[in-house]
Amino acid sequence: MSTYHPAMASNFRHAWFQSMLRLGAWLLAWLLPGLVLGAVWPALAAGLGLALAWQYYNWARLLRQLRSRRHLQEPERGGVQGEVAALIYSRQRYQRRRWHRLHQALRAFRTAANALPDGIVVLGPELGIRWFNPAAGELLGLSARDLGIHLPALLRAPQFAEWLDRGAADPLFDLASPATPARRLWLRLIDYAGRHRLLVVRDVSKLMQLEQVRRDFVANVSHELRTPLTVIHGYLELIEPGPDTEWSGPIAEMRRQSQRMTRLVEDLLTLSRLEGQDRLPDEPVPMATLLATLLREAQTLSAGQHLIAVVDPAGCDLHGAEAELHSAFANLVANAVRYTPAGGQITIRFRDDPGGGVRLEVEDSGPGIAAEHIDRLTERFYRVSTSRSRATGGTGLGLAIVKHVLLLHQARLDIDSEPGRGSCFSCVFPAERRIERQSDPFN
Numbered sequence: 001m002s003t004y005h006p007a008m009a010s011n012f013r014h015a016w017f018q019s020m021l022r023l024g025a026w027l028l029a030w031l032l033p034g035l036v037l038g039a040v041w042p043a044l045a046a047g048l049g050l051a052l053a054w055q056y057y058n059w060a061r062l063l064r065q066l067r068s069r070r071h072l073q074e075p076e077r078g079g080v081q082g083e084v085a086a087l088i089y090s091r092q093r094y095q096r097r098r099w100h101r102l103h104q105a106l107r108a109f110r111t112a113a114n115a116l117p118d119g120i121v122v123l124g125p126e127l128g129i130r131w132f133n134p135a136a137g138e139l140l141g142l143s144a145r146d147l148g149i150h151l152p153a154l155l156r157a158p159q160f161a162e163w164l165d166r167g168a169a170d171p172l173f174d175l176a177s178p179a180t181p182a183r184r185l186w187l188r189l190i191d192y193a194g195r196h197r198l199l200v201v202r203d204v205s206k207l208m209q210l211e212q213v214r215r216d217f218v219a220n221v222s223h224e225l226r227t228p229l230t231v232i233h234g235y236l237e238l239i240e241p242g243p244d245t246e247w248s249g250p251i252a253e254m255r256r257q258s259q260r261m262t263r264l265v266e267d268l269l270t271l272s273r274l275e276g277q278d279r280l281p282d283e284p285v286p287m288a289t290l291l292a293t294l295l296r297e298a299q300t301l302s303a304g305q306h307l308i309a310v311v312d313p314a315g316c317d318l319h320g321a322e323a324e325l326h327s328a329f330a331n332l333v334a335n336a337v338r339y340t341p342a343g344g345q346i347t348i349r350f351r352d353d354p355g356g357g358v359r360l361e362v363e364d365s366g367p368g369i370a371a372e373h374i375d376r377l378t379e380r381f382y383r384v385s386t387s388r389s390r391a392t393g394g395t396g397l398g399l400a401i402v403k404h405v406l407l408l409h410q411a412r413l414d415i416d417s418e419p420g421r422g423s424c425f426s427c428v429f430p431a432e433r434r435i436e437r438q439s440d441p442f443n
């Protein structure tokens, strides 16, 4: 609308000529009586004065209308003044239509956002609440009074504050609703238009309930299986068929299978116990002792078939849950021994992480893992080769347990592997988890 158009220039030229013609005609009308009365100059001065007064009156009227923000009536075209009024009128009409369209679009967006079952909160750069839909009001307990308030000041849950401190890149799962604590929420923060944020809130109570039912079911079944398995295993241990009887083979197989089932049940119970916990009791974990234990366990499992070394340049201890960390590291070490062929090399390394934390690595010279499997290894029962896993006594739950233990320590599992080149499984702990070493049994 504001762009220059050649037609506009020609309109204005035409209007200017029209104005000049009108003024000329008006002055001519005053010139004739002036000639008749012999007072040409006074007559022309009077005509000019009246013309000027009329112009000022019209400009003043237009100005008054604009200042009172009234919409102009469609003006009569003619002269410069008429053209200016017509231009302002057409701009006003365009702005009105545009405003109307925007208003309708905004109404449509708001109606759609209000109909969403998910909560939406529009946040300003400093996380001040700008707008929210009714679902967000209900889930987060917000009311119109809260507009403009800093959101973290309203949601005082430490979990929420920690999530924001971490940058809120991933969604926050399972936050108790401030309005109804029995409701569990899923939150996601999305950046838009520079430093503005959109908070999406979803009620996941039903999902959490289902998850809880699943966890309880697995835990209960595993628990119920434990006693019968112990009995079967006990009796199988007691049966001693002579080496030559036809039963020696089947009984040895039954023992192996019952041991496997016991391990499976124990791993399932460990997993469901870990899943049901938000955090573990933290204590100083003496890493030198733990590394010595891991070396002993690896040597026992390997029975002299591998070259096993421990390297410990980090020289610090960890702050965490000792039993769970031991179980996670032992799982990695056991995998290295089980999957690396005899004669292979295994290194357990505890060293500084370039990111400021510390890492425990278990490196082997085994068969390695193809890239397409690596992302899925921590899924329950995911195996690259089921037969190899079973043959070596695997349950398919080891790495899932490792992942859960690390999550509870705000640590991550990095897997670096290539077929034919061996694997390196690293538990990477944040700097807050490292503490000064308290004792070293080797020194």
Ligand code: ADP
Binding pocket: 335, 336, 339, 340, 364, 366, 367, 368, 369, 377, 378, 382, 383, 384, 385, 389, 390, 393, 394, 395, 396, 397, 398, 399, 400, 423
């Ligand atoms: P499993 O009891 O089958 O070993 P895990 O969860 O411990 O279950 O490991 C999942 C899968 O990852 C294994 O089945 C195996 O295919 C692969 N894997 C784990 N560790 C190694 C390793 N050190 N070298 C090669 N493959 C490995």
